[in-house]
Amino acid sequence: MQSIKTLSVAFTLLLTGCVGNMNPTGNMTRPNYPYYTTQQPIVVKNISVPAGTKLVYEKYAFKKGMQERLLAEDKLTGIHLPEGKIIVWGGVPVTQISRFFNTEMRGYSVYADFNLLEPKQRTKFSQLWQSCNDDLGITVKDIRDWSFNKNNIADVESCSVNYQRYFKDDVQQKQFLDTLYSELMKVDSPS
Structure with a gap:
C-alpha cells in the first residue's frame, strides 16, 4: 500500500x-535572464522595434535581470513588443520573436496576434498560420537576421506542435509545411 x-x-x-x-x-x-527595455525605437536583428520593447538575452556572466544598456545582439534570445504594439512580419501582426531554444537549429519562432489582422490583409499564408493557432518556427540562413527577408528564410520548420519538420515520414505534416512555406514566399516584402 x-x-x-x-x-x-x-x-x-x-x-x-x-x-x-x-x-x-x-x-x-x-532563471533571471538579463533583459533590456528599449528607451527609444531601435533596430535589432534587422527589425525596427518601438520604445518599450523588452530584449531578452541568454545567460550572461555576472548579468541578471534588468540591464541599463543593450547587450551583445548575438546573445539575444527574444524580442517582446510592448503591450498594444506590433511589427508586421509576413503581412501578419507580430508581438514576439524568440530564438529556437535548441541553438543547433538556426531559426526562431514568431508569435502573431490574429485579432489585429484586418480582413483585407488576410492572405493564404496568414490563414494557414492562423489555423495552427500558435507560433510559427522559421529556419534561416543567417541567424543575425530575424526580419521578413525572404532571401534569408530557409524553411518553415513548424506551425505549433501540430506540424513539425521533425516528423519527416508524416506526409500530411510535410505537405502542410511545404504549402505554408510556398505561401510565405508569395507574401510581398514590406517596402
Whole structure:
C-alpha cells in the first residue's frame, strides 16, 4: 500500500511540473535572464522595434535581470513588443520573436496576434498560420537576421506542435509545411 501511495505522489508531482523545477531549497524558481527595455525605437536583428520593447538575452556572466544598456545582439534570445504594439512580419501582426531554444537549429519562432489582422490583409499564408493557432518556427540562413527577408528564410520548420519538420515520414505534416512555406514566399516584402 505504501508503494502505491509513493507512486501516486510521484505521479502527481510529475503532472504538476514540480519535478526538476525546484532549486535545492525546494522553492520554485525561474532563471533571471538579463533583459533590456528599449528607451527609444531601435533596430535589432534587422527589425525596427518601438520604445518599450523588452530584449531578452541568454545567460550572461555576472548579468541578471534588468540591464541599463543593450547587450551583445548575438546573445539575444527574444524580442517582446510592448503591450498594444506590433511589427508586421509576413503581412501578419507580430508581438514576439524568440530564438529556437535548441541553438543547433538556426531559426526562431514568431508569435502573431490574429485579432489585429484586418480582413483585407488576410492572405493564404496568414490563414494557414492562423489555423495552427500558435507560433510559427522559421529556419534561416543567417541567424543575425530575424526580419521578413525572404532571401534569408530557409524553411518553415513548424506551425505549433501540430506540424513539425521533425516528423519527416508524416506526409500530411510535410505537405502542410511545404504549402505554408510556398505561401510565405508569395507574401510581398514590406517596402
